[in-house]
Amino acid sequence: MSPVSTHSLARTRWLLGPAAVLLFLVGRAPEAQAQSSSPAATVDMTNTLSFAPDTVRVQAGETVRWTNGSVIVHTVTADPEEATTDESVRLPEGTAPFDSGTLDPEERFEHTFEVPGTYRYFCIPHEGAKMYGTVIVTPAE
Numbered sequence: 001m002s003p004v005s006t007h008s009l010a011r012t013r014w015l016l017g018p019a020a021v022l023l024f025l026v027g028r029a030p031e032a033q034a035q036s037s038s039p040a041a042t043v044d045m046t047n048t049l050s051f052a053p054d055t056v057r058v059q060a061g062e063t064v065r066w067t068n069g070s071v072i073v074h075t076v077t078a079d080p081e082e083a084t085t086d087e088s089v090r091l092p093e094g095t096a097p098f099d100s101g102t103l104d105p106e107e108r109f110e111h112t113f114e115v116p117g118t119y120r121y122f123c124i125p126h127e128g129a130k131m132y133g134t135v136i137v138t139p140a141e
C-alpha cells in the first residue's frame with residue numbers, strides 16, 4: 001500500500017469511531033423502553049365487532065394488551081355484573097372482575113393475569129353481536 005492510502009484509511013477510522021458510538025447510544029434507548037413494557041400477547045378490536053385473535057394464551061404473571069384499531073367504541077369487560085347473559089363472562093375461581101371502560105379509537109387497555117385458567121370477556125356495546133374473547137392462562141414456567 002502506498003503512504004497516501006494508509007493515511008486516508010486512518011482518517012476514515014477516526015471519523016467513523018465517534019459516529020458509531022453515537023449511533024449505539026441513540027439506537028439503544030428506545031429498544032430498552034419497548035422491551036420493558038412489551039405485552040406477552042396483543043389483541044386488536046376491529047370494525048367487524050370482533051377481538052382479533054379471539055383467543056390468546058399467556059403464562060401467569062404476563063400481560064395482554066388490547067388496542068382499539070377500529071373507528072368505533074369498544075370495551076374489554078370480564079365483569080358478570082355488566083353482562084346480560086352468563087355466557088358472556090367466565091372467570092377462574094377467586095379472580096376479580098375487570099373492565100376497561102370505554103375505549104375510543106386508538107386507545108389501549110392492558111391487564112395482567114396472575115391466576116391460571118380460562119377467562120371469557122366481552123365488549124359491552126357489542127354483547128348482542130357476541131363480541132367475545134378468551135384468554136387462556138397457563139401456570140408460569
Ligand SMILES: [Cu+2]
Pocket residue numbers: 049073074075123124125126131
Ligand atoms: Cu365492541
